Amino acid sequence: MRNIFSNFCFLIIILSIILPLISIIFYFDFTKEFIFSEYLISISFFSLYQSILSAILTIILGSLFAYLLVKHNYICGVRIIIDSLSIMFVLPTIISVLGIILFYGNIINIYGLHGILIAHVILNVPLVSRVLIQSLDDVSSNEKSLARQMGLNHLGFFFASEWPIIRKNIPSLFVLVSFICFVSFTPILILGGGPKYSTIEVAIYQSVIFLNNYNQAVFLLMIQVLICCSIFIFFFKSFKSNNFTLDDRRRIINNNSYSFKYLFDYLLIFTFTIFIFSPVFYIIITGINDKFISVIQSSYFFSSLITTFIISFFSGVLALLLTYGNLEFVRRSKNKRELWFYLLIIFSPAIIAVGYYIFINEFLLLSISNIIIVIIVNTIFILPFSYNYLSPSYLRISQEHSNLSKSINLYGFKKLIIVDLSRLKRPLINTFCISSILSSSDLVIISFFGTNDLSTLTQTIYRLSGSYRIEEARALSLLFLAYCLLYFIIPKFILGRTYKNAPFN
Amino acid sequence: MLAEETMIKKIIIITLITLSSHSSAEETLTIGTYDSFSSEWGPGPEIELKFEEICNCDVQYVATNQAGSLNSNIFKKGKDILLGVEVNDFNEEDSDYWAKYDYGYFAFIFNKDKIENPPNSLEKLMSNNNLKIVVQDPRTSPVGLGLLRWMKKIYPVTFIEKFKLINDQIITYTPGWSEAYGMFLDNKADLVLSYSTSPFYHQEYENDYKYEALIFEEGHLITEELILVNKNIKNFDLAKSFVDFMLTEDIQKIISSKNIMYPVDKNAMPEKMSQLNVPNKLEVREFDTEKLISEWLKASID
Numbered sequence: 001m002r003n004i005f006s007n008f009c010f011l012i013i014i015l016s017i018i019l020p021l022i023s024i025i026f027y028f029d030f031t032k033e034f035i036f037s038e039y040l041i042s043i044s045f046f047s048l049y050q051s052i053l054s055a056i057l058t059i060i061l062g063s064l065f066a067y068l069l070v071k072h073n074y075i076c077g078v079r080i081i082i083d084s085l086s087i088m089f090v091l092p093t094i095i096s097v098l099g100i101i102l103f104y105g106n107i108i109n110i111y112g113l114h115g116i117l118i119a120h121v122i123l124n125v126p127l128v129s130r131v132l133i134q135s136l137d138d139v140s141s142n143e144k145s146l147a148r149q150m151g152l153n154h155l156g157f158f159f160a161s162e163w164p165i166i167r168k169n170i171p172s173l174f175v176l177v178s179f180i181c182f183v184s185f186t187p188i189l190i191l192g193g194g195p196k197y198s199t200i201e202v203a204i205y206q207s208v209i210f211l212n213n214y215n216q217a218v219f220l221l222m223i224q225v226l227i228c229c230s231i232f233i234f235f236f237k238s239f240k241s242n243n244f245t246l247d248d249r250r251r252i253i254n255n256n257s258y259s260f261k262y263l264f265d266y267l268l269i270f271t272f273t274i275f276i277f278s279p280v281f282y283i284i285i286t287g288i289n290d291k292f293i294s295v296i297q298s299s300y301f302f303s304s305l306i307t308t309f310i311i312s313f314f315s316g317v318l319a320l321l322l323t324y325g326n327l328e329f330v331r332r333s334k335n336k337r338e339l340w341f342y343l344l345i346i347f348s349p350a351i352i353a354v355g356y357y358i359f360i361n362e363f364l365l366l367s368i369s370n371i372i373i374v375i376i377v378n379t380i381f382i383l384p385f386s387y388n389y390l391s392p393s394y395l396r397i398s399q400e401h402s403n404l405s406k407s408i409n410l411y412g413f414k415k416l417i418i419v420d421l422s423r424l425k426r427p428l429i430n431t432f433c434i435s436s437i438l439s440s441s442d443l444v445i446i447s448f449f450g451t452n453d454l455s456t457l458t459q460t461i462y463r464l465s466g467s468y469r470i471e472e473a474r475a476l477s478l479l480f481l482a483y484c485l486l487y488f489i490i491p492k493f494i495l496g497r498t499y500k501n502a503p504f505n
Numbered sequence: 506m507l508a509e510e511t512m513i514k515k516i517i518i519i520t521l522i523t524l525s526s527h528s529s530a531e532e533t534l535t536i537g538t539y540d541s542f543s544s545e546w547g548p549g550p551e552i553e554l555k556f557e558e559i560c561n562c563d564v565q566y567v568a569t570n571q572a573g574s575l576n577s578n579i580f581k582k583g584k585d586i587l588l589g590v591e592v593n594d595f596n597e598e599d600s601d602y603w604a605k606y607d608y609g610y611f612a613f614i615f616n617k618d619k620i621e622n623p624p625n626s627l628e629k630l631m632s633n634n635n636l637k638i639v640v641q642d643p644r645t646s647p648v649g650l651g652l653l654r655w656m657k658k659i660y661p662v663t664f665i666e667k668f669k670l671i672n673d674q675i676i677t678y679t680p681g682w683s684e685a686y687g688m689f690l691d692n693k694a695d696l697v698l699s700y701s702t703s704p705f706y707h708q709e710y711e712n713d714y715k716y717e718a719l720i721f722e723e724g725h726l727i728t729e730e731l732i733l734v735n736k737n738i739k740n741f742d743l744a745k746s747f748v749d750f751m752l753t754e755d756i757q758k759i760i761s762s763k764n765i766m767y768p769v770d771k772n773a774m775p776e777k778m779s780q781l782n783v784p785n786k787l788e789v790r791e792f793d794t795e796k797l798i799s800e801w802l803k804a805s806i807d
Binding site: 101111195206209210463464 | 679680690
C-alpha cells in the first residue's frame with residue numbers, strides 16, 4: 001500500500017513535467033534549424049553568471065542575517081522578524097520589484113547588474129535565513145553551556161558549533177537559490193535596464209508567448225536544463241537529503257540580554273530588516289490611498305478573494321499530499337531522485353503553462369472546469385517549495401519513529417495519523433500555508449486558464465494596473481498582503497491552542 | 506470541530522457553485538480577447554449585456570493577458586471571434602469578415618508640472634539627453650515593439666544609430682505596459698511610452714489635467730485594433746452581426762471611453778478626447794519583427 005501510494009505520487013511529478021513537454025513537441029517543426037546566435041550565447045552566459053553571483057551574495061548575507069537573528073532571539077521584535085520572513089518569499093514578484101524601485105530608486109541608480117543582484121538578494125535572503133535559523137536552533141542548550149564552560153567567546157562558539165551547520169546547508173541552498181535566479185524573469189527585465197542583461201527565461205518567454213516559436217522555446221529550455229543540471233551535479237557532490245533542516249520543533253531562547261556591546265549587531269539587524277522588508281513598506285505606503293475604501297466595497301474584491309482562497313486552499317492541500325507521498329519515496333531511495341523536484345523550478349513556467357494549455361485543449365477529451373486546472377497546475381509549480389519546507393522535519397521525525405512503526409507494522413497514512421502526526425502537525429501546517437500563498441501569487445497560470453468570473457487577487461491587481469487603475473491596484477495589493485498575513489496567522493493561532501496539549505513536545 | 510466541519514462544508518458549496526457556473530443559453534458566441542477589454546472596468550461586460558439583449562445568444566469572453574497570444578494557433582482554436590488583433594499582425598487570409606473598431610497613436614506621456622519646454626520632435630528628444638524614459642520590452646510587449654516600428658519608419662536606414670541615442674535615456678524596459686505606466690505615475694521616469702489618448706483617462710476619470718502626450722513633428726505611428734470572425738465556424742451569421750454591432754455609435758462610445766482609444770466612428774468621440782492633440786499619422790505594413798528585434802539588440806547592447 002505504501003509503495004503504491006508513494007510510487008503514484010512520484011509518477012505524478014514525472015508526468016507533470018512530461019505531459020506539457022510532449023504537448024509542445026506536438027507543435028514542433030522538425031525541419032527547422034536552431035541557430036545558436038551570439039545573442040543566445042551571451043544570455044546563456046549571463047544567466048549562469050548572475051545566478052551564481054546572486055546565490056553567493058544571498059547565501060553570505062542570508063547566513064549573516066540568520067546568525068544575528070538567532071543570536072539575539074531573546075528580543076521580541078527579532079522573533080517577529082523571524083516569523084514574518086516567509087511572507088517576503090511569497091509576495092508576487094512584480095509587487096516586490098516595484099517596491100524595490102520605489103525604495104532604492106531615489107538613493108541610487110538601481111538599473112543594471114547591481115539592481116538585479118539587489119532584487120535577487122532581497123527576494124531570496126528570507127528563504128535562506130529561514131532555513132538556516134531552523135538549523136541553528138538545533139544547536140542544543142547542552143552544547144551552549146559546554147561552550148560556556150570551556151570559556152569559548154562568541155567567535156569561538158561560532159566556529160565550533162554554528163559554522164559547521166551553516167556550511168552543511170550551503171550546497172543545497174546554493175542550488176536552490178541559483179535555480180530560482182536562473183529562471184528569474186520580472187526582476188531581470190525591469191531592473192536589468194536593457195537587453196544587455198537578459199536570461200534564457202526571457203528568450204523562452206519571448207519565443208513561446210510572443211513569437212509562438214515553439215521550436216526555439218524547446219531548444220532554449222534544453223539549454224537551460226542542461227546548464228542547471230550541471231550546477232546541480234557540480235554542487236551536490238556532498239548533498240544529503242537531511243541538509244535542509246527546517247523544523248519548528250525547537251526554539252532555544254538565548255541567554256543573552258540587551259547590552260551596549262551588541263549595538264553593532266542591533267544596527268545590522270535593523271539595516272537588514274529595512275533592506276529586506278522594503279517592498280512591504282512600499283505596499284503599505286502606496287496602498288493606503290483614496291481608493292482603498294471603494295476597493296473593499298467593490299464586487300471584484302470579494303469575488304477574487306473567494307477564488308484566491310479556493311485555489312490556494314486546494315493547491316495547498318494537494319501539494320501537501322503529493323509532497324508527503326514523495327517524501328516516503330525519497331526516504332527509501334535516497335539518491336538523486338530529488339532532482340525531479342528541482343527540475344520543476346527550472347522548467348520554464350511559460351512553457352509548462354502553454355504545454356498544459358495545448359494538452360487540455362487538444363488532447364484531453366474531457367471538459368474540465370478551469371478552476372480545477374488552475375489548482376492542479378499551480379500545485380505542480382509549488383511542489384519544489386513545499387518539498388523544501390516539509391522534507392527536513394519529515395525525514396528526521398520519520399527516521400526517529402521508523403523502528404517503532406515497523407515493529408507495530410504501521411505504514412503510510414496510518415503511520416502518519418497514529419505516530420507522526422502529533423509532531424509533524426506544525427511543519428505540515430507551515431508547509432500548507434507557504435504552498436497555498438505561493439499558489440495565490442501566481443500570475444502565469446491564471447493568465448492562461450482564468451476567465452472573467454475566475455480571477456485571483458494577484459490577477460485582479462495586474463488587470464487593474466493594466467487599465468490605468470493604479471491606485472485601486474495598490475489598495476488591492478495592500479489587501480492581498482493582509483490576506484497573506486491572515487493566512488499565516490490563523491492556522492498558527494488554531495495550532496497554538498492544540499499544540500500545547502500535544503504529546504512529544 | 507463543529508466549526509471546522511461547517512467551514513469545510515462552506516468551502517465545498519462555494520467550490521460547487523463556482524464549478525457549475527456555466528449558464529445554458531441558446532447559441533454561444535465565444536470571443537477571444539485581451540483581459541483589459543473583457544474585465545469589469547473594460548468595455549467588454551457592457552457590450553456583452555447590450556448584445557445579449559438583441560441576439561438571443563450567450564456571449565462568452567475568453568481572455569488572455571499575454572501579449573501576442575491572440576494570434577497564436579493554439580489560442581485561436583475554438584473561438585468564433587478574435588477581438589483586439591493589431592492590424593500589423595493580421596493576415597487577410599485568416600478571416601472572411603473583419604473590421605477595425607478603434608485606433609490610437611504611440612506617444613510618450615509626460616507630466617506638465619515637471620517638464621518645461623518638452624521636446625516637440627523625436628530628433629530633439631534624442632539630443633536632449635536629460636530625460637528619463639521608461640518603455641516596454643519589444644520582446645514581450647506589443648507597445649515596445651511599436652516604438653521600434655515607429656523609429657524604423659522615421660529612420661529606415663539609420664535606425665541603429667538613432668536608437669542608440671534614445672537608448673541612452675531609456676532607464677529600463679519593462680515586460681508590459683502596466684509596469685512601465687506604474688513606474689511613470691510613481692515619478693520614477695519623466696516619460697513613458699503609451700498612447701496619445703492616455704491623458705484622456707486622467708482627465709475623464711480623475712479630473713487630472715497634468716498629463717499630456719508629446720507630439721512630434723515627424724508624426725506618430727498609428728496602431729489599429731480589429732475584430733475578426735474566424736474561418737469555418739458554425740455560427741457565422743451571429744458572429745458577423747456582432748462585428749457590425751461593434752461599429753454602431755452606442756457601442757463605439759463605450760469602446761472609446763473605456764478602452765481609452767479613438768473610436769472609428771467620429772460621432773462617438775467623447776468630448777474630452779476630441780480636445781486632445783492629434784498627431785500626424787504614420788503607417789507601416791509588414792516589418793520583419795525578428796529582424797527588427799535583432800537590430801534593436803545591436804543598438805542597445807553595444
